[in-house]
Amino acid sequence: MKTVFLGGMALLVLWQSDVQAASVDNGRHVFEGNCAVCHGTPPDNLIRPKVMIAADNPNAIRNAFNIQPQMSFLNGAFTDSELRDIAKYLAKPTTTDSDRLFDWGQATYPELLSGAPLAGTALGYYYRYYPITNVFVGTQNRDVFFYDPSQPGDPLNLGSMDSFLLLAEPAGY
Numbered sequence: 001m002k003t004v005f006l007g008g009m010a011l012l013v014l015w016q017s018d019v020q021a022a023s024v025d026n027g028r029h030v031f032e033g034n035c036a037v038c039h040g041t042p043p044d045n046l047i048r049p050k051v052m053i054a055a056d057n058p059n060a061i062r063n064a065f066n067i068q069p070q071m072s073f074l075n076g077a078f079t080d081s082e083l084r085d086i087a088k089y090l091a092k093p094t095t096t097d098s099d100r101l102f103d104w105g106q107a108t109y110p111e112l113l114s115g116a117p118l119a120g121t122a123l124g125y126y127y128r129y130y131p132i133t134n135v136f137v138g139t140q141n142r143d144v145f146f147y148d149p150s151q152p153g154d155p156l157n158l159g160s161m162d163s164f165l166l167l168a169e170p171a172g173y
């Protein structure tokens with residue numbers, strides 16, 4: 001089963017596209033640097049709850065720049081991709097891109113990534129370990145890794161987080 005999983009993953013590495021999935025990590029970064037001063041972190045606070053209408057809706061942010069005088073100075077300050085990332089962050093303020101991918105992986109490959117995983121960080125990786133199947137998935141420097149400690153060799157680099165997010169995002173992650 002592990003071999004089948006890796007075969008599927010290898011195909012995904014060949015995935016090439018100019019399309020980018022939205023990143024909650026970058027959305028959090030941009031929000032904390034530009035919006036949190038007025039909207040707080042986490043953003044679904046009681047002070048200005050209307051910010052949440054922009055969850056998964058970048059147009060609501062563009063609209064806010066036009067209708068909120070206090071925000072007009074931000075008009076034109078962000079790329080389309082940054083606005084998409086902020087909107088994704090507002091939709092999922094408590095998660096990370098790594099966790100989105102791990103959650104998607106568990107739903108997509110339940111035979112391999114099943115049971116209650118143990119999350120942790122080590123050697124620059126953020127990982128989840130699955131005790132039942134004795135495998136790790138992890139991320140480091142925005143790449144995705146797979147590690148089976150029963151096999152010789154280093155963790156296998158499966159490709160960039162962004163290529164996997166392109167698959168996870170349409171599936172609702």
Ligand code: HEC
Nearest residue numbers: 034035038048049050051053054060061064068070071086
């Ligand atoms: C200088 C303060 C300030 C900053 C910075 C700011 N906002 Fe706002 N924002 C406001 C105020 C004031 C409102 C109106 C009060 C409310 O709607 O809760 C508002 C409302 C909004 C709304 C709701 C608009 C509507 O349709 O009613 C959204 C969405 C929003 N902000 C997103 C953002 C995002 C994203 C950023 C960062 C890129 C940001 N804001 C930065 C002050 C700010």
